[in-house]
Amino acid sequence: MDSVHLASASQRRASMLEAIGCDVVQSPLRARERPHGHGIPISEQVKNTLLGKIESAQRECTHPIVIVADTLVEDPDDALQPLGQPNNRQQALNMLLRLSGRNHRVWTGTAIIQGDKVEYWVESATVSIDSLDDDVLEALLISDSWRGKAGGYDYAGPMGNFAKIIDGAEETVLGFTPQLFTKLESIM
Numbered sequence: 001m002d003s004v005h006l007a008s009a010s011q012r013r014a015s016m017l018e019a020i021g022c023d024v025v026q027s028p029l030r031a032r033e034r035p036h037g038h039g040i041p042i043s044e045q046v047k048n049t050l051l052g053k054i055e056s057a058q059r060e061c062t063h064p065i066v067i068v069a070d071t072l073v074e075d076p077d078d079a080l081q082p083l084g085q086p087n088n089r090q091q092a093l094n095m096l097l098r099l100s101g102r103n104h105r106v107w108t109g110t111a112i113i114q115g116d117k118v119e120y121w122v123e124s125a126t127v128s129i130d131s132l133d134d135d136v137l138e139a140l141l142i143s144d145s146w147r148g149k150a151g152g153y154d155y156a157g158p159m160g161n162f163a164k165i166i167d168g169a170e171e172t173v174l175g176f177t178p179q180l181f182t183k184l185e186s187i188m
Contacts, residue, residue, distance in 0.1 A: 002188050005063035007053065010148070012156065013069060013175045020181060022188070025063060031056035036082055042074040042107045045082055047122050050109035054120065057113055065187070066113040071175050073151030074105040074124075083151045089141050095152035096140060101131035103166065106150070110177040112184070121177040125168025127155065132162060 003023035006014055014024045034052025036045040053068040075081035075098060083099075086092040103126055111120035132140070140146065145157040153159040155173045169178045 004065045005061050007057045007068045029056045042072050042082055043122050046070050046072050046107045046109040054111050069110045071108045071150045076102045076104040086152045092146035092152035099129045103128045106173045108172045108177055110180045121179040123172045123177040125172040126166050127163050128166050130162040
């Protein structure tokens with residue numbers, strides 16, 4: 001498969017592309033990320049940030065195929081409140097406590113840019129997390145698997161033992177919409 005430019009620092013996303021045979025050139029965007037905004041549905045917040053990343057990638061990236069993505073976790077109590085990436089262990093703990101024993105939605109937006117041609121998709125998946133006792137919470141925090149992860153957890157990491165997808169695609173939870181892979185198959 002040909003190479004793609006992943007405009008992201010996410011090693012998980014790069015690994016997902018490499019797993020389907022893409023040669024990945026990776027670098028995060030230099031532009032400041034557009035804020036997600038509040039008081040609007042999480043799907044719109046993801047779309048808004050994704051559109052900002054598309055604009056930045058079109059200015060910054062010259063590779064023939066560029067991929068950008070954004071993921072947010074929806075607060076199970078408030079469909080307008082995102083759980084982004086925690087900045088520290090206390091924030092990660094607060095997020096894990098909100099999600100413990102509950103279902104929530106994970107929203108991901110993905111775009112593929114080929115010069116002036118842009119296609120993007122926004123999808124969600126529903127994840128159920130077991131009730132997390134103090135020992136599990138402590139282990140999750142100590143593992144640092146929450147770093148750089150929306151909602152403060154890594155579904156493909158330690159949290160995978162305590163979470164399951166009950167609706168939607170695993171790719172969505174891990175940071176790409178499934179349509180990206182279909183599109184890549186058709187152009188490469």
